[in-house]
Amino acid sequence: MGRPPCCEKVGIKKGPWTPEEDIILVSYIQEHGPGNWRSVPTNTGLLRCSKSCRLRWTNYLRPGIKRGNFTPHEEGMIIHLQALLGNKWAAIASYLPQRTDNDIKNYWNTHLKKKLKKFQSAIDPHMASDSTTSTSHQLNIVSRRSLSEGSLDNMASHFTLKNNQSSTYASSTANISRLLEGWMRSSPTPKTLSNTNHLKLNASDDLQDQETPAGNLVSRHEELESILSYENLNNVASWDRSTCDSTQSDNKLNPRCGRVANDGEIIHDDHLVPDHDQKNKQIIRCESSTSAPPLSFLEKWLLDESAGQVDDDQMMELSPMSSV
DNA sequence: AATGTCCTCAACCGCTGTCGG
DNA sequence: CCCGACAGCGGTTGAGGACAT
Numbered sequence: 423m424g425r426p427p428c429c430e431k432v433g434i435k436k437g438p439w440t441p442e443e444d445i446i447l448v449s450y451i452q453e454h455g456p457g458n459w460r461s462v463p464t465n466t467g468l469l470r471c472s473k474s475c476r477l478r479w480t481n482y483l484r485p486g487i488k489r490g491n492f493t494p495h496e497e498g499m500i501i502h503l504q505a506l507l508g509n510k511w512a513a514i515a516s517y518l519p520q521r522t523d524n525d526i527k528n529y530w531n532t533h534l535k536k537k538l539k540k541f542q543s544a545i546d547p548h549m550a551s552d553s554t555t556s557t558s559h560q561l562n563i564v565s566r567r568s569l570s571e572g573s574l575d576n577m578a579s580h581f582t583l584k585n586n587q588s589s590t591y592a593s594s595t596a597n598i599s600r601l602l603e604g605w606m607r608s609s610p611t612p613k614t615l616s617n618t619n620h621l622k623l624n625a626s627d628d629l630q631d632q633e634t635p636a637g638n639l640v641s642r643h644e645e646l647e648s649i650l651s652y653e654n655l656n657n658v659a660s661w662d663r664s665t666c667d668s669t670q671s672d673n674k675l676n677p678r679c680g681r682v683a684n685d686g687e688i689i690h691d692d693h694l695v696p697d698h699d700q701k702n703k704q705i706i707r708c709e710s711s712t713s714a715p716p717l718s719f720l721e722k723w724l725l726d727e728s729a730g731q732v733d734d735d736q737m738m739e740l741s742p743m744s745s746v
Numbered sequence: 747a748a749t750g751t752c753c754t755c756a757a758c759c760g761c762t763g764t765c766g767g
Numbered sequence: 768c769c770c771g772a773c774a775g776c777g778g779t780t781g782a783g784g785a786c787a788t
Contacts, residue, residue, distance in 0.1 A: 438756070438782080460773070476774075477757070512776060527777075528755050 435469040439478055443468055447475055448483055456484075481524045488520035492529055500526055501534055 450466045456479060459472040468475065492500070496518055503514045511523035518526065
């Protein structure tokens with residue numbers, strides 16, 4: 423027996439929300455702010471459980487949610503982050519502030535998984551049968567390759583999503599969200615993140631408004647965005663491909679730091695590294711195994727935090743912030 | 747036009763983690 | 768420390784639309 427339901431089942435409405443219900447919910451939250459969900463059904467008269475209200479808000483009505491097709495850039499980020507983090511949709515969503523974890527999860531399950539599988543078998547059939555290679559690792563390589571070759575774009579054109587699948591009602595909720603624009607900017611932070619979201623970044627809608635922290639330390643979000651930019655992903659892919667395809671490659675180009683010497687040490691080219699990016703100035707020792715490619719810089723970068731290589735002040739700057 | 751099948755995604759379910767009394 | 772309430776997360780479902788026959 424699990425925990426009893428969050429609310430009495432009797433008299434509770436389930437299924438799709440109506441525009442009227444949305445308006446009631448949005449109006450209430452507009453007045454009282456998100457949170458204290460238990461009181462929402464009581465105070466609004468909605469025949470919904472508190473959990474349903476919360477989900478409706480966080481996954482659909484919340485201002486700042488971007489709907490519609492995922493851009494190739496978002497797609498690339500999702501693929502790469504999924505390969506790195508696994509099915510940690512909330513963590514992945516924190517890097518795409520305008521997307522909900524539900525959206526990303528759905529997009530992954532309905533589009534990207536198939537897309538990658540197809541692409542993977544097309545470019546590297548033996549990988550699919552290689553049981554010694556983890557799926558995530560395979561996908562990581564595939565994602566990099568596909569990005570480097572621009573093939574995701576091509577694939578996207580072949581697998582074009584059916585546009586405008588959202589109903590007319592969806593557009594009406596979009597209008598609701600638009601009506602709420604501006605309000606969230608002045609609303610209080612509704613919640614704090616749990617410890618399980620240690621990878622979370624500032625997922626607020628006002629990322630662009632944040633000042634770069636003192637000391638020229640860029641936010642982790644911006645940094646990751648930079649790392650995951652097409653150019654860098656292309657370089658990562660080139661680097662990884664050379665690593666995978668040639669077991670005896672010479673100096674390998676590291677997209678972020680410079681060249682990778684044969685012993686795995688990265689030789690920094692300063693012009694590639696922003697001065698403010700002290701973290702990236704560190705000499706990074708990569709794995710030099712010939713059976714597995716060395717950790718990409720992104721992987722290293724993500725692992726750095728858990729390895730405690732960032733001092734406390736930096737951790738404060740990089741620590742997760744509240745999401746909306 | 748009718749029917750069957752496939753696909754998408756909003757919503758739900760069940761579980762875990764956190765927090766306050 | 769225990770317990771209950773609640774928030775958050777990931778997996779799953781099913782209604783409805785798109786597409787194929």
